[in-house]
Amino acid sequence: MLRADAGGGTAGDVWGSVPGRRDAAAGTALAADPDGALMARVARGDQGAFAELHDRVAPSVYGIARSVVRDPDLAEEIAQEVLLELWRTAPRFDASRGRVRAWAVTMAHRRAVDRVRSEQAGRDREARVATEPPTMPESSAEVLDALDRERVRRALDALTAVQREAVVLAYFGGHTYQEVARLLDCPEGTIKTRIRDGLIRLRDQLGVDP
Amino acid sequence: MSDRRDEQRHDDDLHLLVAAYAFDALDEAELAGFETHLAGCEACRVELVGFRETAALLAAGVAETPPASLRTSVLGAVDVTRQEPPSLDAARARRATAGDGTAARRSGLRVAVAAAVLAVALLAAGLVLARQRSEIDALQEVEQVATAPDATTVELAGDGEATVRVISSGSLGQAIVVGEGLAVPAGDRTYQLWTIDAEGPRPVDVFRPDEDGTVEVVTSLDLGGAVAMGITEEPAGGSPQPTGDILLAAELTA
Numbered sequence: 001m002l003r004a005d006a007g008g009g010t011a012g013d014v015w016g017s018v019p020g021r022r023d024a025a026a027g028t029a030l031a032a033d034p035d036g037a038l039m040a041r042v043a044r045g046d047q048g049a050f051a052e053l054h055d056r057v058a059p060s061v062y063g064i065a066r067s068v069v070r071d072p073d074l075a076e077e078i079a080q081e082v083l084l085e086l087w088r089t090a091p092r093f094d095a096s097r098g099r100v101r102a103w104a105v106t107m108a109h110r111r112a113v114d115r116v117r118s119e120q121a122g123r124d125r126e127a128r129v130a131t132e133p134p135t136m137p138e139s140s141a142e143v144l145d146a147l148d149r150e151r152v153r154r155a156l157d158a159l160t161a162v163q164r165e166a167v168v169l170a171y172f173g174g175h176t177y178q179e180v181a182r183l184l185d186c187p188e189g190t191i192k193t194r195i196r197d198g199l200i201r202l203r204d205q206l207g208v209d210p
Numbered sequence: 211m212s213d214r215r216d217e218q219r220h221d222d223d224l225h226l227l228v229a230a231y232a233f234d235a236l237d238e239a240e241l242a243g244f245e246t247h248l249a250g251c252e253a254c255r256v257e258l259v260g261f262r263e264t265a266a267l268l269a270a271g272v273a274e275t276p277p278a279s280l281r282t283s284v285l286g287a288v289d290v291t292r293q294e295p296p297s298l299d300a301a302r303a304r305r306a307t308a309g310d311g312t313a314a315r316r317s318g319l320r321v322a323v324a325a326a327v328l329a330v331a332l333l334a335a336g337l338v339l340a341r342q343r344s345e346i347d348a349l350q351e352v353e354q355v356a357t358a359p360d361a362t363t364v365e366l367a368g369d370g371e372a373t374v375r376v377i378s379s380g381s382l383g384q385a386i387v388v389g390e391g392l393a394v395p396a397g398d399r400t401y402q403l404w405t406i407d408a409e410g411p412r413p414v415d416v417f418r419p420d421e422d423g424t425v426e427v428v429t430s431l432d433l434g435g436a437v438a439m440g441i442t443e444e445p446a447g448g449s450p451q452p453t454g455d456i457l458l459a460a461e462l463t464a
Contacts, residue, residue: 041359043293043296044357044358044359045293045358045359045381045382046359047285047288047289050285050288051285054281054284054285055281058276058280058281058284059273059274059275059276060266060269060270060272060273061269061276062273062274062275062276062280063269063270063272063273063274064269064272066272066274067272072277076276076277076279076280079276079280080280080283080284080287083280083284084284084287084288084291087284087288087291087293088291088292088293088294089293089294090293091293091294091295091296091354092294092295092296097259098259098262098263099263099266101266102262102263102265102266104266105265105266105269106262106265106266108269109233109234109265109269110234113234148267148270148271148273149270149271149273151267152267152268152270152271153271155267155268156268156271167233170230170233170235171233171235171265171268172268172272174234175235176230176235176236176237177230177235177236178237180235192226192227192230193226195229195230195233195235196226196228196229196230198229199229199232199233199261199264199265200229202264202268203260203261203263203264206264206267206268208260208263208264208267209260
């Protein structure tokens with residue numbers, strides 16, 4: 001296990017270790033959360049609203065978990081944990097810390113990464129990835145707005161090839177930047193910079209307020 | 211001086227790690243150090259929020275229809291999974307932005323007090339809370355009932371100055387009993403709240419006011435087919451059927 005909170009982590013872990021984060025989030029002037037109203041109802045125990053919210057976020061949650069762990073059963077297990085956590089902790093959800101979807105995806109990604117890094121599967125996966133060129137996995141969600149998918153693809157296309165490679169391996173592949181450096185046979189400092197520059201460009205491309 | 215430069219360089223290095231952190235791409239060795247830095251660095255925290263939102267949008271690029279079994283198991287589990295009580299911060303934030311659907315409405319009495327607003331007043335007044343619970347737990351219970359979408363308020367009145375409000379949520383099966391101006395009963399006596407339905411009175415809970423005549427307790431309550439609520443004085447511990455006069459009462463109209 002790489003993290004002290006691996007596996008048994010709760011919703012609070014995602015933001016919990018960061019005191020003063022409310023101020024930080026408030027400074028970013030995020031646009032209104034499209035899932036905010038639904039989440040407010042879920043926070044009051046509305047199961048119908050939760051079913052609706054589930055259907056909105058489950059494809060991203062499952063998709064990112066699957067992208068990292070590859071195994072569909074494990075991805076489903078992770079998605080189930082995260083979605084149930086979303087229900088359980090909804091009354092404590094604080095919108096000033098970010099959007100509902102970002103919360104769920106962050107949780108799913110972190111848990112997926114914890115699983116693969118704590119298992120032999122992680123090492124096997126690394127070996128396999130080393131022999132495959134990194135590509136962005138295809139999306140298959142009918143529910144997903146094709147526009148979203150296109151927007152992500154365009155944003156990734158706006159990166160330099162080396163930035164894209166580093167971002168895809170780190171985020172979609174769930175690798176540490178040190179692992180990415182080994183896989184690409186580059187100095188760690190170079191990869192750190194590529195990930196950072198790539199993410200800044202993606203943020204701007206996708207219209208997220210810095 | 212050189213120490214300071216080293217420290218500066220160290221901080222610059224750490225700033226560079228926000229992106230990798232947002233991608234969960236730091237290894238164990240760096241994680242703890244970075245989180246410590248993050249706790250004290252507002253610039254990094256601000257940047258992190260934007261990076262996480264970006265990552266969430268990227269995840270939409272690999273969104274995939276999950277197996278149907280996921281939905282079945284999650285929604286099935288929700289049915290038997292209790293939610294955590296709201297943190298006070300979250301409840302306040304929600305009240306500030308929502309304010310809908312929480313207004314109390316029970317026709318007949320039409321006590322048009324928004325339960326949410328009432329909760330604020332209670333907190334402001336710093337009323338003494340049920341002693342057997344820790345203060346924070348009690349506050350959270352109060353918040354949860356007061357902000358429930360189906361919260362309704364019933365005001366019980368009698369001949370005197372005393373008033374008791376019962377704010378209840380059918381979905382939670384809980385109520386807050388808030389009273390003031392209550393005479394403090396003798397040591398071996400207590401107040402008891404009753405619901406009254408077609409078959410007669412049913413005991414709800416017993417409570418004693420504080421020295422200043424105020425009370426605020428959270429109790430289980432199922433209004434069921436109740437047509438009225440009443441309060442009597444009873445021997446300590448309460449009675450299965452009322453033995454005292456009804457001191458305060460309210461009719462309920464469905």
